[in-house]
Amino acid sequence: MSEEKEKNNSRREFLKKAAPLAGAAVLGATALAGCAGPTGAVGPIGPQGPVGPQGPEGLKGDQGRAGQDGLAAARPWKQLALPKGVITCDPMICGGCRSCEGVCSMIHEGVYSPELSRIHILKEWTMYNIEVDYQPIICLQCADAPCVQNCPMNAIKVDEQTGARVVNQQFCIGCHVCEKSCPFTPSRVSFNKDNKAFKCDLCGGDPECVKSCPMGALKYVQYEDGVRVDSTDYYENLGGA
């Protein structure tokens, strides 16, 4: 029971933090809740192992999890600079047109290919596959960023300007550890046909997907002091299990 309470508190705190800055608390909330949805069935690999109840120490942030079981056991986690913004989506008005996927892959790869996009639109199929809601798969640039922490080559760096976690493909050895570290399912890190990782880099602070959204469902919410979304926050949002 106390754990339950703790979780709710933490989530509320996060939302409180986001609200005045976003100017649209509801939007932020739906977006984040929506993002966590599809992870429900699968336990992502993270510093705490598969999804489970979190102790209070888990909620403190980066330090609390260093040295625990899992992929990160080998070395302590670093303190990372916070991202300056986050892309949110309102699934209620998202119509699933894949304009964001198209523009993202065009900007980064010069071609339209949903496979190579850093943002994905997944349809949530209800009975008899009617598309009611769309689940945008967006990287939220975690504060503790397991993908950054676990990369054996330090190929994922924090961009100084935007705070985005950016892959330097030059150093990527294709081990897929970042993909598996991601607290989301499907993973926010993908691999191209050359087996090099790629992920959302916030387009240098002006995301093209947001600019191209014909409905205005995608928003780039900026925070001057940076956003603190720990990967544990995602665990909590897994349908309030």
Added chain:
Amino acid sequence: MAINGFTGKILRINLTNSTVSTVETSDYIPQYIGGRGIATRIYWEEIGPEVEALSPENKLIFMTGPLQGTVCPASGRLVLVSKAPQTYPIQSIADSNCGGFVGNELKFAGWDGLIVEGKAPKPTYIYIKDDQVLFLDARTSRLWGLNTYATQEKIWKKHGSKTKMLVIGQAGEHLSPISTISTESGSTFGQGGFGAVMGSKNLKAIAVRGTGFVQVAEPKELLTLKEHFRKLKALRFGETVKGFQGKEISYVFQRASIGDGLALGELVEEGKVEMGYAACDQCPMMRRRTVKFLDNSMPPGSLQCLEALVYRASEQEYYGNEKQTGKVQELCAVLFQQYGLNAWELGDESFYIYPGFSGFLATFKRLYKEGVLTPENTGWPVDKIGSQEFIEVFTHDIAYGKGFGAICAQGGPRVLEYIASHEEFGPKRGIALTHKRRLYPKAGNFSGYGTHHNLGHLFNMTQYSSALYWGIANRDPMTKHTDLCVYKERFDGLGVELESDLWYEMMRKMMQKWIGTTKPIEPPGYEDAEIVARWLWQMNFEEDCLMMCDGTARQRFWCPYTEDGIGDPEEGAKLYKAVTGHNVTQQELWKKCEVPWTLERAIACREGRRASDDIYNDEFYPDTRDNKGRQIEKEMMKSGMQKFYALIGWNSDGVPTRARLEELGMKDVADDLENRGVL
């Protein structure tokens, strides 16, 4: 070899012996541009006039254009050209277009198109994953016999939710000439009856999953254009622009959908229905609505256009004010989609008036009132048209070909002729033939399609041109929503009333610049009609060859978001250049479209079509009266058609001349026509 905008390969699937081979796309471009152009050429080469629509010799030719696989607005389209079982009484070439995502997915898989030929020995479905093609058993996968929604769900579960597919429902399996091929929940190849062609090949579904991409000539330019056209097509929520005559505009007419307020508005307001947006690939407009009844009293579905309205009038009439309105209508749309039935063909009167109404359900209502149809001779509760009970048995029996449904499944003209010729329908049964000739107005041997236009329609100021445009078509082009009318709704509150001075001024400016004549809108409006008709045809083929969406491309002329109220008419040429690198002006591109258009006519002529098939049935002429009382006379139609033929290089019998064919680089076509004695 990959070419900009194309993958360079077309996949040929032989179902008879489960083999595949490839065809080079470069054989057909740039002469045939893409899409319907290439498909028409392949049809010319491979499907002779003797082939029957439902025989193994007929082929389904699915094709994409240069814009598919790119980020062009609404690019997820696919065109299908094949011999159509719906064309009546002689089966002939027809094309059909479909939205959704499957066109792009096919390009991602590395194919510009599919040629499906032969007949599978047992129920089959095809799974295409990039260059892998699997022939899978549709019976052991338990797909055969399922409706279109359930089939897609099963395939998604098996091959992943990113798989896009074309499926048929029970109507296609039972070879109904009014059956459709569906993708997603509401996009279909509707007219033509191609579901039956797929069913006759024992093919339940074509599932595609691609991981590749298509190269484009100018990616940066294309992205700029994407944003440029997004701004012209529809505004975001909360966005305001300085639009027509410098006024601030923030409303989004373009996104309005029939599925929206018109159909289910009351139920949405009462909180009984949840509606969401659904789009085709890269669409800036999002006109489709998903519908979910929160109390699960009706199955979920999606609504966009006519299917949302086919049962509206009947339902209101039957249930009166019992607040039932909307529910059964939604059920009706879902049943059509699930069984894979052509909603346009079965349509009700909806809110249109008679000549504009669409399908034979409305005729049934009339025939019941006239005493021709009774519950006894049909086996259906025809006294309860409008009820849930009726629509359930009606769609079920048609889809499965049971009882009277087996005759209805053959399509409107055939069922109305059946009624007129069978004694159990009573002494007044002859009236069914009159209905038939008004509902399917084309005279001669190549009818079978409802009007898809309404010559008496309020918007239509160039009805004579529209009539010529419609007359020579193999199917039923949409004459109602052409650019020859300024939509009042689009300029809501901006003073552009129909036939106001401002309206005329805008129309004159547009027509002078892009068509070169304004006479068709000046009273009496009978001059230069053929020039406008030619332009309409050029536009039609431009859209189908590049493969732009009718719904979004039609925003190119009239757009409230610009100072002068005109969007960007050069949309086609600009996108074509950015994707393929071919530098053409819009006028040149329209000119190029005359190649596939003339070829399609040559095919129709090879199948027996002549000038006498291009005019209306006598009964239809009174229905061409417009809001000013002008009516097209039979003689006028004939003489206008002759002028039109002369303009586009066809002889007086409606056959393209040798000189014309050679001018367009199709000497082989002229030779073939001459050998067959057509020329």
